[in-house]
Amino acid sequence: MSIFSGFENIISENCPLRDYTWYGLGGSADYLIRPQTTEQLQEIVKRCHENEMPLRVLGFGSNLLISDEGVRGAVLRLENETFCNSAFQQNTLTAGAGANLNKLVLESVRKGLGGLEACTGIPGSVGGAVRMNAGGRFGDIGSVVRSVTVMDRAGHIFEKAKPELVFDYRTVNITAKVILQAVIELTESDPEVLLQQVKEVWIYKKNSQPLDTHNAGCIFKNPRGLSAGALIDRAGLKGTQVGGAVVSEKHANFILTEKGCKSSDVRQLIDLIRTKVHKQFDVDLQLEIELW
Numbered sequence: 001m002s003i004f005s006g007f008e009n010i011i012s013e014n015c016p017l018r019d020y021t022w023y024g025l026g027g028s029a030d031y032l033i034r035p036q037t038t039e040q041l042q043e044i045v046k047r048c049h050e051n052e053m054p055l056r057v058l059g060f061g062s063n064l065l066i067s068d069e070g071v072r073g074a075v076l077r078l079e080n081e082t083f084c085n086s087a088f089q090q091n092t093l094t095a096g097a098g099a100n101l102n103k104l105v106l107e108s109v110r111k112g113l114g115g116l117e118a119c120t121g122i123p124g125s126v127g128g129a130v131r132m133n134a135g136g137r138f139g140d141i142g143s144v145v146r147s148v149t150v151m152d153r154a155g156h157i158f159e160k161a162k163p164e165l166v167f168d169y170r171t172v173n174i175t176a177k178v179i180l181q182a183v184i185e186l187t188e189s190d191p192e193v194l195l196q197q198v199k200e201v202w203i204y205k206k207n208s209q210p211l212d213t214h215n216a217g218c219i220f221k222n223p224r225g226l227s228a229g230a231l232i233d234r235a236g237l238k239g240t241q242v243g244g245a246v247v248s249e250k251h252a253n254f255i256l257t258e259k260g261c262k263s264s265d266v267r268q269l270i271d272l273i274r275t276k277v278h279k280q281f282d283v284d285l286q287l288e289i290e291l292w
């Protein structure tokens with residue numbers, strides 16, 4: 001009997017993940033699971049834990065590279081309405097992990113609530129953005145998140161709030177498996193001024209990043225005080241190609257894919273960049289994207 005018996009209607013076996021990621025690459029998950037209720041999610045998480053089955057949570061797949069061999073074990077997708085709802089109450093936004101961050105940025109701006117503008121153009125879910133402390137030169141989501149509701153591997157649900165909740169560069173100290181919800185503290189502001197700020201962030205990104213391509217945002221984290229993109233550029237790697245994977249000419253920290261590209265092409269190009277940058281500048285580039 002399958003460990004997921006009784007949940008057949010929310011489980012796809014041997015499910016290709018490429019359609020769920022921005023890169024559009026890679027193989028299948030043994031099980032893709034779409035819980036419809038928190039209780040279902042709890043039971044699934046518990047069964048995986050009891051049976052020592054690897055479990056991952058997939059957001060909008062905008063920071064992931066799935067291997068060509070796919071992913072063993074279970075992958076959760078919190079796409080049901082239960083996990084995507086959001087509500088504004090005065091200055092506070094309570095957002096489900098599956099909610100679309102970009103839509104919430106615009107909704108907040110329309111309501112004259114500031115704080116999320118730095119997340120303009122980041123194509124992720126609220127859960128993924130919290131996990132990655134998504135942001136950039138204009139700020140990051142961690143600065144406005146007051147608390148999160150999470151579920152651990154045993155299915156226990158609890159809240160973690162600041163000051164125990166600590167965000168750092170592209171990371172947060174959440175060890176629980178699943179982020180369910182975030183409470184975001186916004187500030188009353190003039191909608192026109194906020195809209196102007198959103199436009200500025202958007203124009204900056206449009207001018208500096210290859211946004212109209214298949215990619216997963218920045219591949220590497222910026223080493224302290226340095227720009228990963230600038231190092232890759234100075235190593236002469238713009239336009240370097242392995243199979244169907246190419247270093248962007250517009251922003252060297254982006255790897256683009258051409259038709260027929262395999263996940264392994266991107267991985268090999270990542271290794272090549274790391275080796276060359278290390279050789280030339282003695283800097284070890286750390287990945288910002290996750291390899292599954």
Ligand SMILES: Cc1cc2nc3c(=O)[nH]c(=O)nc-3n(C[C@H](O)[C@H](O)[C@H](O)COP(=O)(O)OP(=O)(O)OC[C@H]3O[C@@H](n4cnc5c(N)ncnc54)[C@H](O)[C@@H]3O)c2cc1C
Nearest residue numbers: 059060061062063097124125127128129131134135179217
């Ligand atoms: C064109 C483009 C531009 C980008 N620009 C930026 C940028 O400016 N700044 C920036 O920081 N990032 C950027 N990114 C990367 C990416 O959008 C962010 O990291 C985003 O926050 C990832 O969210 P996601 O929902 O897609 O997460 P995924 O990519 O699906 O997952 C990322 C990680 O979050 C975890 N995760 C997702 N949901 C949950 C959950 N509910 N509970 C627990 N863990 C979860 C996953 O397990 C994984 O570890 C960009 C990506 C693209 C494609």
